[in-house]
Amino acid sequence: MPTEERKCKLSYPSRILNLRLTRIRSLTVQVADRLAGFFGGFPGIRFDPNLPGRGVNGVLLDAPLTEEQQRIVVLLSNSYPRVEEELALYNEESRIKLEVGLMDEMGNAMDPSLDIEQDDEGELEVEASDGDKGTADNAANSSDSDSEDSGSESDEEDT
Numbered sequence: 001m002p003t004e005e006r007k008c009k010l011s012y013p014s015r016i017l018n019l020r021l022t023r024i025r026s027l028t029v030q031v032a033d034r035l036a037g038f039f040g041g042f043p044g045i046r047f048d049p050n051l052p053g054r055g056v057n058g059v060l061l062d063a064p065l066t067e068e069q070q071r072i073v074v075l076l077s078n079s080y081p082r083v084e085e086e087l088a089l090y091n092e093e094s095r096i097k098l099e100v101g102l103m104d105e106m107g108n109a110m111d112p113s114l115d116i117e118q119d120d121e122g123e124l125e126v127e128a129s130d131g132d133k134g135t136a137d138n139a140a141n142s143s144d145s146d147s148e149d150s151g152s153e154s155d156e157e158d159t
Helices: 012-035 083-093 136-158
Strands: 073-077 099-103 125-127 133-135
Touching: 012 083, 073 083, 083 099
Parallel strands: 073 099
Antiparallel strands: 125 133
16 A cells, blocks of 8 residues: 555545455455356365365366355454445355355354354264274273273282
């Protein structure tokens, strides 16, 4: 930003806010367009850690990304004075439909359909020592029971 434009201290915060909003909107639209397949998409993008990246050795190029993989949710604060203009600009600039809505002071979507889905289970899968998969709690419990069993065996040998 040129020095001449920084001299007005009254309008500087507003100009910087608009500059940041424009940049974030531009980046969001570019990501949405690439996820839709424009400009060749994202080479090597991975949605599963067990799969190689999309396009690596021709993997996953036979079908486009699913709607769930292309989903982008943009939430804007309802305290911003020009929020209605920003909401309209997101969908005008994008080639695909973005999910744009308002959020409250805590960052939660005001429209329940825009909430990000989270895993309800909350358990991690880990490999147990015998090769079986289980939860992190089961693996911890099995290691505790193994140490208790080995301790009781050594007590029996001493007597």
